[in-house]
Amino acid sequence: MFSHLLSSLSDGLVLGFVYGLAAMGLSLIWGVMAVINLAHGPVIALGMFTTYLLFYQAGLNPYLAIVVVAALGLLFGLVMYGAAVHRVIDAPHLSSLLSTFAVNMIIIGIGTAVFTTSPRNIDFAIGTLNLGPITIPLTRLVAALGAVLMTVFLYSFLYLTRPGKAIRAVANNREAAELMGIPSSAILALSFGLGTMLAATAGAFISTFFPFTILSGFPYELKSFVICVLGGLGHPLGALVGGLILGGLEGLVPIFMPVSWVPVVEFSLFVLVLLVRPTGLFGAK
Amino acid sequence: MRNLLRLGYLLPVVLILIWGLVVIIHGEDTLREKTFTLLMFVGMASSLNILLGYTGYVSFGHIVFFGLGGYFGFYLLAQHDWSLIPASLAGGAMSAVIAGLLGVAVLRLRGAYFALATIGINEAARAFVTNFGPFGGATGLYVNFSVYEAYGGASQALWSTFTCLWITALATIIASALVKGSRFGLGLMAIREDEDAAMVMGVKAPQAKTLAFMISAFFPGLIGTLYFFKNGNVEPGDAFHLHMSIELLVMVMLGGQGTVFGPMLGAVTYEGLRGYLLTSPLFKSLHLAVSGLFLLIIVLFVPAGVVGWIRHRLPITRRLLE
Amino acid sequence: MQKMKFWFLTPLIILSLIMGGPSLAAEKKAIQPAAKAVENVVIGFTASQTGKFNVESTRQIHGLSLWMDQVNAAGGIKLPEGTVVKFAAKFYDDESKKDRVQELYTRLINEDKADFLISPYSSGLTDAAAVIAQQYKRIMITCGAASDSTYNKGYTLVYQTYTPASRYLTGAIDLLAQMDPKANQVAIVYEAAKFSTDVVNYLKDYAQKKGFQVVLFEGYDPGATDFAPFIDKIPKGTDAIMGGGHFADTSTFAKQLYEKGVKTKMVALLVAPPEDQFAELGDAAYAVIGPSQWESSANYNPKAAKKLGLEYYGISVADFTKNYKEKYKENPTYHSAGGYVAGLLLQKAIEMAGSTDSAKVKAALDKMNLMTFYGVIKFDTAKAHGLQVGHDMVYIQWQRDAKKKLVKRVVWPEAAATGKPVFYRTK
Secondary structure (H helix, E strand, O other), X not given: OHHHHHHHHHHHHHHHHHHHHHHHHHHHHHHHHOOOOOOHHHHHHHHHHHHHHHHHHOXXXXXHHHHHHHHHHHHHHHHHHHXXXXXXXXXXXXXXXXXXXXXXXXXXHHHHHHHOOOOEOOOOOOOEEEEOOEEEEHHHHHHHHHHHHHHHHHHHHHHHOHHHHHHHHHHHOHHHHHHOOOOHHHHHHHHHHHHHHHHHHHHHHHHOOOOEOOOOHHHHHHHHHXXXXXXXXXXXXXXXXXXXXXXXXXXXXXXXXXXXHHHHHHHHHHHHHHHHOOOOOOOOO | OXXXXXXXXXXXXHHHHHHHHHHHHHOOHHHHHHHHHHHHHHHHXXXXXXXXXXXXXXOOOHHHHHHHHXXXXXXXXXXXXXXXXXXXXXXXXXXXHHHHHHHHHHOOOOHHHHHHHHHHHHHHHHHHHHHOHHHOHXXXXXXXXXXXXXXXXXXXXXXXXXXXXXXXXXXXXXXXXXXXXXXXXXXXXXXXXXXXXXXXXXXXXXXXXXXXXXXXXXXXXXXHHHHHHHHOEEOHHXXXXXXXXXHHHHHHHHHOOOOOHHHHHHHHHHHHHHHHHHHOXXXXXXXXXXXXXXXXXXXXXXXXXXXXXXXXXXXXXXHOOO | OHHHHHHHHHHXXXXXXXXXXXXXXXXXXXXXXXXXXXXXXXXXXXXXXXXXXXXXXXXHHHHHHHHHHHHHHOOOEEOOOOOXXXXXXXXXXXXXXXXXXXXXXXXXXXXXXXXXXXXXXOHHXXXXXXXXXXXXXXXXXXXXXXXXXXXXXXXXXEEEOOOOHHHOOHHHHHHHHHHOOOOOEEEEEEEOOHHHHHHHHHHHHHHHHOOOEEEEEEEEOXXXXXXXXXXXXXXXXXXXXXXXXXXXXXXXXXXXXXXXXXXXXXXXXXXXXOOHHHHHHHHHHXXXXXXEOOOOOOOOXXXXXXXXXXXXXXXXXXXXXXXXXXXXXXXXXXXHHHHHHHHHHHHHHHHHHOOOOHHHHHHHHHHOEXXXXXXXXXXXXXXXXXXXOOOOOEEEEEEEOOOOOEEEEEEEOHHHOOOOOOOOEOO
């Protein structure tokens, strides 16, 4: 029993870091411009496929590929912001939900035509860690570490650099920020790019241990919603904590009931938190 | 009632009436199947519009009522030998009750938070049904082919199902028009514009929202039962397509939210477009991407939808299109 | 700005007007009647050209088209009264979703005048199509649809080529009992979808009847990628792990069982192991067992048929494998064989009936009891009409050859075996 608890919980928590990383991008975009990016899942999937192509076509080590994926993710976000989000940034929620969903459809549509929906695998193993009852593939541990590094990176960017500070200012009060001479459109585009960059990076990490198709981003998008609500929409660090809570739950719940009840518990908790504390468990306001 | 006689409300009702009659008189099976899918989406989109268009609450969980209500109705059909009409009404009623219970809780949320909660409800419902024994769990429920004998053979059963669906679609449009033309509807639209102000003006927002939610949930439950009966079986995966919820939003948006005619037009156009893309050799593999591009253009450049746009451009049509 | 809106909207409105109806009328009729004595028979079906069943469905369609090419190239079927029957295919994409299956099958029957139907891939989609087939009194041969329940619904015109779910994995229990008579614990982890749930429910009953204890019986969500929670739940000392679902999830499950260092005597999983792609898992594929409807190493031939007192009909195993490889540049899997045999059975039934009349062909199918390259074919004609009762599964295992390369060997039943079974990983 105890060893089951230990192995199950550690599995869940390690994965929780990755969930957190995936959710961070969604949370950032929400926090800065109050847009829920429904193309979040497909962007994660694009991250997976880019890693796949770099690994098999260019022979790049997946961990080096992540740097390229991050750069491309940033670029993609900038383009997507300009094409689909900028015009509806001040429109009712429905508009931005639908415009990002349209991008979702476009990515999935082209992705299905190009890659089909047969699953891909990045055949890359670097061994496993054995600690008593705990057995964890190292790829997952590296991903967890990567998630922490990305969080550190994001926070240093937001708090230590000028554009980062500008992002926080715009998130806080766009009009006031504009009065202070901050080019809000450029900053919004940058934050959107950062959001998609984080999503694509998460996808790249996931692709090193799970098989994937162009549709694989969707479960992470759903989890990201749950995580953002748990951790408070708009708080990147909250997203990491939310991811850990979710991962922990996924480790704990199966000990007491069939694994298939996990989503019921997760989403019920999600709705409950929304009702009781819509700003999230760690929401500031 | 007098409101219903306005030209703009009558037009969609009459169109659906004639459409269904033509199909029934024509008596051709392929046309019926094509129309079945279209009318189903007309009903679904129009019922979503009661919440989305009039009240302004964006729900990603409309399909939950289709799934849960349909499951319940089909359960009565398959396990307790109810006949189609009472079973589908029970399915609708079940959806309305669930909406009432959920509404009390989640309608307190506003804007994007409400939208997120509905996504959560959809996933929780799907996972729940997959684990729920009486509904057959993961393998779902089915009816024996001989069940159709009670309706005069399979062919006749499908025609009866079609007739039921046609009447349901009509009822949805009439309900939509009635709501829009009533004092209750005005209250909903006041909520849509500014909920706090509406409450100050005496609109009992929580009750009104919940009632709108229940009305909009009733029809999908009914349609779900009819659809599953026609298919002869139901599995959790078919009943809770989150994707379909979003397609419904697209339809409402495309036709024009908050109008009676818009969702109907949107449903027919969207399904027509999708059907066309699916069967055209050129776009076959790219149909999803093309629909996406199309949606993007609509959202960015014509946010009021087709009906809203025509009303704006040609004021003369305003009496005709509401 | 207003002008811009106009340009976007005008085509939109025109498009929606066009979409209404004439698009159908514009379509040309697919087949032109050729000579007088030739009867063109249209075979209608939907294919999952997109969506999650894409891979399996495509193979199935490949198999079917290979059959059609061959029968037409050989001059079709000559009926007793002199007409020659040739075949043409008509199909649409069902997107791996049930939504449009009924609409498309109705269209296939009424507008494309399909004379015979082949099922879509998967049990769920087939169920929806069966209602339409039965309603219009069209014979439908199913492939890729193994659930038993379809055949308990009172259909009289639906015929199954696959060994049904109830006999899909039960052989693995027999195999385990033979490999280690002391084995008595089995953990079952399966995809919570129609087909796999059907399979494991029968498997569980069978295992318990044979004196096994089912120590874990849990379903996972279709599309699951993380199996750690299930693997953590498998008690130590479990003799065998069985289950799985479709290709993607099952191969991931196998991979993670290996990564987690699970120790057990047997791992027997659905659908994925017989695919050649499964070997890409490398070490994780080793010793995994999988049930297969058909293998290119199967020894179905006229001699084996004679032994059973049956007629052997059609192409040989070797020719099928060779022709398929030539045409599609890949090894045929059982999905391909299923597609081919569906056509082959229709061909045989039309020959037996001497007619393309559905009622006569149905009588021929009801009587059918023969061996093909795919194995024995015989349908239940009593309560579960159309259920496949003749065909048997073979069980393959991934083993290493002398050069340490992974190879697929048939290990069960013994009569068909090409290798001896090995334990999964016990230390």
